[in-house]
Amino acid sequence: MPGANSVTSNQETLHKDLEEVVRKYARTTFLRPIADHTREAFAEAEEFVRKFYNAVGKGDPSQVETIKCMDPPSEDDSAENIAKQAPLTVILDSGCGTGESTIHIARRFPSIPVIGIDKSCARLDKAGNPSQTAGEDVPPNAFWIRAELLDFWRLALERVQAGEWTIPYHAVYYPNPWPKQSEATRRFHMHPIFPTLLALGKVIELRTNWEIYAREFAEAAKIVLNENAEGATVPANTQITCESFDPVAPETAFERKYKEARQTLWRVVIKT
Ligand SMILES: C[S@@+](CC[C@H](N)C(=O)[O-])C[C@H]1O[C@@H](n2cnc3c(N)ncnc32)[C@H](O)[C@@H]1O
Secondary structure, eight states, X not given: OTTSSOOOOSOOSSOTTHHHHHHHHHTSOOOXXXXXXXXXXXXXXXXXXXXXXXXXXXXXXXXXXXXXXXXXXXXXXXHHHHHHTOSEEOEEEETOTTSHHHHHHHHHXXXXXXXXXXXXXXXXXXXXXXXXXXXXXXXXXXXXXXXXXXXXXXHHHHHHHTTSEEOSOEEEESOOOOOSGGGGGGSXXXXXXXXXXXXXXXXXXXXXXXXXXXXHHHHHHHHHHHHHTTTSOSOTTOEEEEEEEOOSSOOSHHHHHHHHTTOOEEEEEEEO
C-alpha cells in the first residue's frame, strides 16, 4: 500500500484559491449525469437497508450515541410499517477501501445499517475477511457496495431530502489527498460535490494524515455553511472541530500504516 509516507506537497498552507473555489461551488449545482452502475449499486444499498429493518426493526436517530445492542424485532416491523416510519436511519462509510472501518462503525451502532462505499473492486474484495473481524462474524448491519461516491452521495441526498433517509453519521476516512496544488480541485472540499457532502449527514467525520487537508476541509465547511446562511455567520447550532488525534486502535488499513509510521493524524468533525 503506498501510504506510509507522509504527504509531500508543493503547498505549504491552505490553497490560495480555496475560498474562491469553495464559494463558487457553494452557489452552483453539480450536474454531471449519474452513472448507471452507481444507480444500480444505490438500489442494492437501499434494498439492504429495507431488508435490515424488516429483519430487526428501525433504528432511532436520537439514540445514535447510546445504542448498544440490537433492538428486538416487534410485530410492527412489517415492510409496510417500516415504510411508514420513514426516515430510515443509515450510516455511510465513504471511500471505505478494504472495509475495516465499516466493521468498526457497524459494531459501534449495531441497530443501524452501515454502508461502506468504494470504487475499487480489489479493495472491496478484502472486506469482511477473517483478519478484519478477529474471527468473529461480520456484523449483520455492515454492507459494502462498489460505487462512485460523487454519484452515490447525490442519490443519497435525494433520499434525505425526500424524508426517506436520515444519516446521523458519515465517515470519510483518509480520502485521497491530491496534494499537488494543480490537482486541488479533486479534493472533496474544492470540488462541486462539497455542498452535497455537507448536506448529507448530521455528523461528518473526516480523517486524514495531512494537516492542510484537514484545515482546508474545516475552512471550506465554514464557507459553505456561511453561504447557505446568506452572509450570516455559520449557523449557531453547527460545530466544526479540527484537531490532531491518536487512535488507540487503528480502524482502517491506512490508519494502521500511518500510525505505525508515527505520523500525526488529523480529524475534522462537523455537526450540523
Ligand atoms: C486512501 S484510500 C483510504 C481507504 C480507507 N478509508 C482506509 O483508510 O484504509 C481512499 C479510498 O477512497 C476510494 N475512492 C477515492 N475516490 C473515490 C470515488 N470518487 N468514489 C469511490 N471511491 C473512491 C479509493 O478507491 C480508496 O479505496
